[in-house]
Each structure stands twice: as C-alpha cells, then as structure tokens.
Amino acid sequence: MAKKPYQPPVQSKGGQIFDSFFILALVYAALLTPLLLGLGASNGATKHQTAPTWESLHQNTTMAQQWEKLGYTPKTAAPIIEQQFDYSINYGYLLLTIVVIGGYFFFMLKASRKEYLEVIDEKFGDDSH
Amino acid sequence: MELWKLFEWAAWIVSAILLLYIFVDMIRVGAEYDEDLLLSSREGADELLEAQKHD
Amino acid sequence: MTDATTASAPPQPQRLQLLRVLGPVHVWALGVGIVLVGEFMGWNFSVAKGGAMGSLIACWVIGLLYTCVAMIDSEVTSTVAAAGGQYAQAKHIVGPLMAFNVGMYLVMAYTMLEAADALVVGDLLHQVAGQFGYAMLDPKPFVVLTIAVLAWLNYRGIFATLSINFVITAVAFLTIVVLFFALKPWDPTAALHHKELLTGLPYGWIGVIAAFQFGIWYYLGIEGTCQAAEEVRSVGRSLPLGTMTGMITLLIAASLTWYVASGLVPWQYLGQASVPLFDTARLTGSRFLEVFLFVGTLFSAVASANGTITDAARAWFSMSRDRYMPQWFGAVHPRFRTPFRAVVFLVPVAVSFAFTGLLDQVITFSILSGLLGYTFMSFNMIKFRKQWPLGSIKRAYTHPFHPVPAITLMALCITTYFATYLGYGSQLLAMMGFYIVASLWFHFHRYKYVRRADQFTMPWPRPRLSR
Structure with missing residues (x-):
C-alpha cells in the first residue's frame, strides 16, 4: 500500500x-x-638578495635572455623567482582536513539515503513487508 | 586617450541597455503570462519518451 | 507504470519546455568552449606548484581523471537526459541531499569560472590599452559588458548562443595549433629552448602531486555538456559523441600548450603569468602571432563565460523546478524557451564575484566545487550499475571496463584533495564549511518544500536497494 x-x-x-x-x-x-x-x-618565506644577478638567481643564459625579452631585470625578477611554496605537512591540520571531508560525505550520504528511500517508497509504493 | 575613455563609456552604456532589456522583458513576461504556464516545464521525460516510442 | 502522483495531478494540456534543437557540434562547443580558456590562463599555476615537468605529469594524470569522468558521464547521461545534468543523476541514483550538493557544485563552479573569464577579458583589454600608451583603462566596464552581452544571448535562445560559441571556440583552438606549427616543432632547437629551460623537479615528487590541483584547469568544465541534455536532439548519440570528441580536443590542446610555453618561458615566470599563451607569443617576436594569440585568449575567455552562463542557469533552473531553490526561478520563457529567470538572477551574482578582487579564492572555489562533483561521479557510477544492472534499463551508451574507471576516478580525486591541501589548506576548509552549512540548511529547512515522488522523473523500474 x-x-x-x-x-x-x-x-x-x-x-x-x-x-x-x-x-x-x-x-x-x-x-x-x-x-x-x-x-x-x-607561500613560504622568500629569502631576499640585496643585489641579485641572473647567476645568483640560478638562471642560465637562455633563461636570462627570455626574462629580458619579457621586460625584466634581475632586480624585478628576483621576487618572482624566489617565491617558494612550503610543502611541509602539519599532521594535525591534515587530520582535521580528512575528518572534515570524510565527515561531510558520511553525513551527506546517510541523510541522502534516508530521503531517497522515502522518494522511492512514495514513487513505487512501500515495499517493506 | 579620449578614444579609450569613449570605449569605457560605450561599454557601460551598452551593458546597461542589454541588462535593462532582459530585466524589463522578464518583468513583462511575468505580468503577461500565467505563472502556472511559466512554471509548467517538466524534467526531460515526456519528449524523450515520445522519441523512444518512435525508435 | 503505476504512478500514484500523476494520477492525482492530471498533466496540463499546454506545457512550456526548453527547446530541443542542439546537435553534437553544439555539445562540443559547450564543453570545449567552457574549458579551452584553461589553456590560455590558469593551467600554468601548476608550474608554480611543481615545475614545468611536474605540470606535464599533472596534465596527463588529470587527463586520465577526466577521461574517466567523460566515460562515466556519457553512460549515465545517455539515460538521465535532463537539464540538471549531474544534479538530475544524483537525484535519481543517490538521493535528494546529494543532488542539492551536486547542484550547488555546478552553480558555484560555473558562476565563479564565469567571473574569472570576464576578469580575463577586462585585464587583457587593459594590457592592450597599456601597449598603445593608455595605462589607465578601467577594466570594470568591459567585465560587465562581457557578462551583459552573454547573458543577453543566453536569454534570447540556446541555439544562437551555442552556434556562436562553436565559431569562437574553433578560432581559439586554431590559434593554439598555429602557434605550435609556427614554432617549427619538427626542428626542436630552431625556435624552442626546452633543453636550456627545462629544469628538474624544483620540489621533488610532492610538488608534482601538488601540481594536480591546477592540472584540473586543463579540463575543468568538460562535464558541463550534460547540462544541455534537455535541449539536444537524439541525446543518446549526440551527448557521448560531443563529449568524447571534446575530451580528445582538450588532450591535444593541453599537450600543445605545455610544449610551446615550456619551450619559451622560464618556469618561474610561467608559474605566475596571468595570460601565459599570449606571453609565449610575445616571446616569439612575431607581431602576427602576438595579435593572433590575443584574439585566441579573448575568444576563449568569452566562449567560456558564455558556456558557464548556459550551464549555471540550467543547474539553478533544474533545482528550482524541483523546489530545491525558490520555485520562481524554475520558469521557462514562453517565446525564447530558455530558463530566463535563472539567467537574470545569476548576472549580478557573477558580477559581484568578479568585483570582489579575490580571483584566487574564486578560482580555488571553482576547482574545489568541480572536484567534489567528480568525487560524487565515482560512487554514483557504482550505485548506478548496482541499482539498475545492465539490461534493466535502456542505455544508449555503455562504458567499458566498469568498475575500473570509477575506482581510478575516486583514487585520483583523493590525491587531488591532498594536492589542494598542499598550499591551499585553509581555502579547502572554508569551502567545505560552506557545503556543510548549506547541507544542514537544506536537510533541516529547505527540503520540506520539495514534493517527494515528483523528483523521480525517469521511466525506470524500482531500483534494487539492499535495506
């Protein structure tokens, strides 16, 4: 019924x-x-050089040439080149992220399932004998 | 220089006209047609079903 | 089919539906149109995270992720042909709360991408004015103009919108191909300097994984082809065809883009460039290529904004039609037959995103929403085959090797969450916070306005559920 x-x-x-x-x-x-x-x-801290040259920035001749074509000098390019990501892992924070994402999917799938069964029962008739 | 300023103004004006057009049209359609008709679309199924029957 | 609810509410004689006028070409234009801008800007942030080689590896691994997405999507969509795309899939296969979330992923991913695209148009014009000696050009009116013109097109009808998108997308793709051949790839030392410019992995292998996050930009949005399902003629054939050819186009475009850019631009510059392909063209020293790539970048951004308006509006429309969102938005225009109120509503939203000045937040939000959607697709596919095994319903397309693509997709998604955590951990948490609060709001408040059985619209038999 x-x-x-x-x-x-x-x-x-x-x-x-x-x-x-x-x-x-x-x-x-x-x-x-x-x-x-x-x-x-x-972004991790950048180490600043006072008088950077292409050599001190580890750029070879071709790289230096391309930088110059783009309109950069060692001084203006230095902040870009020295910008570094910090990939050291903070395990507490990582764990928190895993718990949040996992918890989100867990709650959502559980609630969805409850709502879905209701939809199916109303659509196809109750089948729990 | 003046030319670029002109472009900026033209962009503002054209945007305003287009947005005004769709906004006014939206209001007009809402007033002119029955709300039930506007909301009468149903998901996929019917036309697709027709198509499948003819397969 | 016995159906208790349609019996109590007799079907109305006259009904407004979206127009069913699109062919495979439009599907391709919608999918590739949204994504191609990713080759002109955005993908290169993966170079900052893992170096040029890291970016190439990311390009291919994420290419695999998207191949799984395209295969899975083609099968499910060839049966669930509705404007909501993945939203309608979730509703039929997993459940309402999941569907609400998927709908939000779609609206957010696309509206934010639209804002980013419009910003690119504004920036590009600002740069060009600068080269002509006028550095003060205000990008704002052009950002608004882009959104206004495209919203107007979308308001007026899908056919013209996507026909135009086909042309501008094809031109943009052509510019990449021309740039590639102009650099004489058959003689790798003539114009390109891979040998001198390619370095090792600056952060080692963890950098390669971190690069996966922006590797998504090479392809983000190809799954949007499904949103056109309600407007495509012979869905079962056109959608898989358009999606698969779109995916192949993108794999080619991504590889070409990486090859020319990494052979001309030092990686540290590339990693932060706002329009990398245009910069690459500038480095060739050819005025023609510079102008051509300017056009390509502009067209790709416009095509992308156009496609995202189409998709975001359809997702919002479908949710409203089911009353997941206020039903007022679920209206179809009596003459143009477009979801016009959804189109209009999303205009100020997109403009406001573009004016926040938070471009990286907006881009990260867009990527993460996409990623959450792919995670959904993996278990959705497994449930789909379990609840309706092959043969129980008509599938116009069945993808091979099930469940390998679904499992691969899940593994790649988890890796990409980790990649996002590396460097963008706090954004990741803030956005999860958004989806968690929104889910609670839907489950405890909004869902009471939704008719239960009416959501299930496909003519399928009862699913096989283990209780």
Whole structure:
C-alpha cells in the first residue's frame, strides 16, 4: 500500500527571496573567511638578495635572455623567482582536513539515503513487508 | 586617450541597455503570462519518451 | 507504470519546455568552449606548484581523471537526459541531499569560472590599452559588458548562443595549433629552448602531486555538456559523441600548450603569468602571432563565460523546478524557451564575484566545487550499475571496463584533495564549511518544500536497494 503522498507547504514570496539571499550570503562568507583569518595561499618565506644577478638567481643564459625579452631585470625578477611554496605537512591540520571531508560525505550520504528511500517508497509504493 | 575613455563609456552604456532589456522583458513576461504556464516545464521525460516510442 | 502522483495531478494540456534543437557540434562547443580558456590562463599555476615537468605529469594524470569522468558521464547521461545534468543523476541514483550538493557544485563552479573569464577579458583589454600608451583603462566596464552581452544571448535562445560559441571556440583552438606549427616543432632547437629551460623537479615528487590541483584547469568544465541534455536532439548519440570528441580536443590542446610555453618561458615566470599563451607569443617576436594569440585568449575567455552562463542557469533552473531553490526561478520563457529567470538572477551574482578582487579564492572555489562533483561521479557510477544492472534499463551508451574507471576516478580525486591541501589548506576548509552549512540548511529547512515522488522523473523500474 502506498502511503499518502507528502504535501509540501507553499513557500511565501518573502521566504523565497530570503532563501535565495541566504545561500548567497553563505558563499560570500566562505570566500571571505580565509582572508579575514589572514590565511592566504601559504607561500613560504622568500629569502631576499640585496643585489641579485641572473647567476645568483640560478638562471642560465637562455633563461636570462627570455626574462629580458619579457621586460625584466634581475632586480624585478628576483621576487618572482624566489617565491617558494612550503610543502611541509602539519599532521594535525591534515587530520582535521580528512575528518572534515570524510565527515561531510558520511553525513551527506546517510541523510541522502534516508530521503531517497522515502522518494522511492512514495514513487513505487512501500515495499517493506 | 579620449578614444579609450569613449570605449569605457560605450561599454557601460551598452551593458546597461542589454541588462535593462532582459530585466524589463522578464518583468513583462511575468505580468503577461500565467505563472502556472511559466512554471509548467517538466524534467526531460515526456519528449524523450515520445522519441523512444518512435525508435 | 503505476504512478500514484500523476494520477492525482492530471498533466496540463499546454506545457512550456526548453527547446530541443542542439546537435553534437553544439555539445562540443559547450564543453570545449567552457574549458579551452584553461589553456590560455590558469593551467600554468601548476608550474608554480611543481615545475614545468611536474605540470606535464599533472596534465596527463588529470587527463586520465577526466577521461574517466567523460566515460562515466556519457553512460549515465545517455539515460538521465535532463537539464540538471549531474544534479538530475544524483537525484535519481543517490538521493535528494546529494543532488542539492551536486547542484550547488555546478552553480558555484560555473558562476565563479564565469567571473574569472570576464576578469580575463577586462585585464587583457587593459594590457592592450597599456601597449598603445593608455595605462589607465578601467577594466570594470568591459567585465560587465562581457557578462551583459552573454547573458543577453543566453536569454534570447540556446541555439544562437551555442552556434556562436562553436565559431569562437574553433578560432581559439586554431590559434593554439598555429602557434605550435609556427614554432617549427619538427626542428626542436630552431625556435624552442626546452633543453636550456627545462629544469628538474624544483620540489621533488610532492610538488608534482601538488601540481594536480591546477592540472584540473586543463579540463575543468568538460562535464558541463550534460547540462544541455534537455535541449539536444537524439541525446543518446549526440551527448557521448560531443563529449568524447571534446575530451580528445582538450588532450591535444593541453599537450600543445605545455610544449610551446615550456619551450619559451622560464618556469618561474610561467608559474605566475596571468595570460601565459599570449606571453609565449610575445616571446616569439612575431607581431602576427602576438595579435593572433590575443584574439585566441579573448575568444576563449568569452566562449567560456558564455558556456558557464548556459550551464549555471540550467543547474539553478533544474533545482528550482524541483523546489530545491525558490520555485520562481524554475520558469521557462514562453517565446525564447530558455530558463530566463535563472539567467537574470545569476548576472549580478557573477558580477559581484568578479568585483570582489579575490580571483584566487574564486578560482580555488571553482576547482574545489568541480572536484567534489567528480568525487560524487565515482560512487554514483557504482550505485548506478548496482541499482539498475545492465539490461534493466535502456542505455544508449555503455562504458567499458566498469568498475575500473570509477575506482581510478575516486583514487585520483583523493590525491587531488591532498594536492589542494598542499598550499591551499585553509581555502579547502572554508569551502567545505560552506557545503556543510548549506547541507544542514537544506536537510533541516529547505527540503520540506520539495514534493517527494515528483523528483523521480525517469521511466525506470524500482531500483534494487539492499535495506
């Protein structure tokens, strides 16, 4: 026997507008949070040379020639060349990231499954004898 | 120099006209047609089903 | 088929549907159009993360990831032919909350990519004005103009939109091919300097893995072909055909791009360049190539913004039609037969993203949303074959070697999360935070407005579920 189909409430105009803006506000929050916490892309510290030359920047003649064609001198190129990523792993932080992503998928799949069974039962009739 | 300033203004004006057009059209369609008709589309199935019947 | 709900709500005699007018060429134009801009900007950030060789390895490994994506998508979409694409797949195969999340991935990935594309157009014009001696050109009106023109096109109809996209995408692709041949690849020392410019791996193998994150840019968006499913004639044939040829085009374009850029530009410069192919053309010393690649970069950015508007609007429209989002957006234009309210709503959203000045945040958000979507595809495929085994429903296309592509895809996705963690860990967490809060909001609040059985629209038998 199929159960009575679920009748959703009708959403008011105001509610519809509020919901659209709620999601937007959430997106901006996610974009801005890393900035507010002062956590940009984690580039490692750059070591500054006072009087860089192409040699001291480890650029061979061809590289130096291409840099110059692009309009750079050793002084202007130095900040670009010396920029380094820091790939040292902070295991506590890594673990936190794994827990967050794992937890997200776990919760989502569990909740989806519950909702999905409801959909299937309403669509094809209840089959739990 | 003046020419580039002109481009900037032209870009603003053309954008405004196009956006105004779609905005006004959207409002007009909303007023002219029945909301139930506008919301009457159903996901994929019907036309596809027709097509499959003719296969 | 017995159906309790359609019996209680008789079908209306007159119904507005999206127009079914597209062929395989349009599918190709939509898929490749969105992605090709990735060869003109963005992929090169992978060079900063792992060196030039690291970027090439990333290009091929991520190419494998996307081949799995294209295979899986082609099979599922050849059966679930709906405007929501992966959103509609999730709804039918995994469940509503998953579908809500997939819908959000699509809207976010595409709208943010659209903002980034419009910014590229603005920047490029700013640079050109600078070369002509006017360094003060304000990019903002051109950013808005790009979005306004494309939104207008999309509002007016899908056929013209994607026909134009085909032309500009083809021209952009041609510019890469011309640049490649102009550099005489048959004589590798004539114009190119791979021997002198290629260094070892600056960060070792961990840098190669870190480079996977931006390796995604070589291909991000090819899966968007599915969003056109409701508007394609003979979906079962056109969609796999358009998607697969699109994927091949991209593999070729990505390899050519890497080859010419790494043979002319020192890797540290390449790693931070905003328009790397244009810079490569400048280094050839040929005025013609410089102008040609300027056109290519411009066209690819416009084509991409165009395709992302098409896709984001369809995802938003489909979600609204099911009331996952306010149903007001689920309307079809009576004359143009486009999801017009969704198109209009996303215009200010895209403009505001473009004006935040947070380009790397926006790009990272876009990549991560894409990545979450690919993760979904891997288990979606396994569930799909389990719940409806081969033969139980009609599939216009069946991909080979199941479940190898699904498992490969999952493994590559996990590696790419790790790659994002390396260097962009805090962004990763902030964006997961967004999806977690949004999921809770949907599950506990929004879902009450959704009709249950109505979401399942495919004419399939009951799925085989183990309880």
